[in-house]
Structures are given as C-alpha cells and as structure tokens.
Amino acid sequence: MMEKKFIYSILYDYYKELLKDNQANIIDLYYNQDYSLSEIAEDMNISRQGVHDALKRAEKSLTDFEDKIKLFYKYEKYQKAAEKIIKLTAEIDDEKYKETVKQIRNEAGKIINEG
C-alpha cells in the first residue's frame, strides 16, 4: 500500500492539466511542497475550510481520472516490463550480441524514462 501523499503526488504529475487551476495549485502546495491547510488558506486568501473542501474535491478528481483512464496503472506495467527486459539482457553476456543488447537496452530505456 503506497502512502497517500505519494499517490497524490504521482496522480498530480499525470493529471494536473485536467484539474482546475486552483485545485492543481492546492494539490501541489499540500502534497509536493508540504504546506499546511492553514498556510495554503493564508497564501490563497480563502478559509481553511475552503482549502480543505477544494483539496478533497481535487483528490477525488485525481482518483476519478485514474479510475477512468488508468494512465498510472498502465505506465507502471510498461515500466516493469521494460525494467525486466533490461535485467534479462544481462544474461546475454556475449561479445557477438553486444551491439544488439545495447540497442535493446536503449529502446527499453525510452519506455522507462518517458513517464
């Protein structure tokens, strides 16, 4: 079970463009920059309760997006497959296939590094 904070940070990375500006801002301040609700309230000049409610709505939006389009779930799968490919290539320790193995790793690396 992943930590809640970590989950929302990741979902924010994937879906921030779909959030309303103020919701994106609140998620970022709370989950990435460790602001308290009161600090955000002061910063945005709204009530603490208002921040709390907007945060809950933003969290729900993020989990709804993931339920619907599963970007994080799918990407995790692709990444695991690519990592496994890189691991498997280590078994082909052969001068003859050195260049091919290098290219396979390079392709797998594209999948891993382009979240």
Next chain:
Amino acid sequence: MMEKKFIYSILYDYYKELLKDNQANIIDLYYNQDYSLSEIAEDMNISRQGVHDALKRAEKSLTDFEDKIKLFYKYEKYQKAAEKIIKLTAEIDDEKYKETVKQIRNEAGKIINEG
C-alpha cells in the same frame, strides 16, 4: 498524416470515459459505426445541427485531452520501442539464449498488447 476518422476513433478509445455520455455516444456512432449526422439526429431525437455542434465539442474535448495528457502519443512511443525490441531479438539467433530471448519478447509483448 493520419485520417481524421482514424484519429478520433483512437482518441475515443483512450478518453471516452472522460466525455459526457451523449458526446461519447455521438463520437462512437459517427466515427466507429459510420452513422450520418441525420441518422444520429433521428436516433437521439435531436436536431441535425444539435448533433453537429455536439460532435464538434466532443472532437475538441478529445484533442484537448490528448494535448493535456498525451496518452496516445506516449503509448505510440512505448509501442514502437517494444516492437523494435522484438525485432532486435531476432538477431540473437542462438540456442544458448533461446529462453532469455523468449522472455524478452514476452515482456515486450505486454507493452504492445495493453493499449
């Protein structure tokens, strides 16, 4: 340049869950099932102009989603990398690495088959 019809069919597959029900329905009828605007209008009991406007809005939503979260773009990249990996493994034609190559292909196949 991909055909417009093909693009919206694909974007629909990725993002239909984010569309309003009637928009999803119209895109599906028009782009996947080849209904005309008039046929959709009759089917949904709204005006042809109403269907046209809803279709344009739905198309815009789909391209906006893609602009924002790039699911199709990213997946195409991953898929190309995975296909290239499979192609590269053909160069390792060696009994010694048969099982490893099989596993690499299997992992790459997971990326290709899970759009």
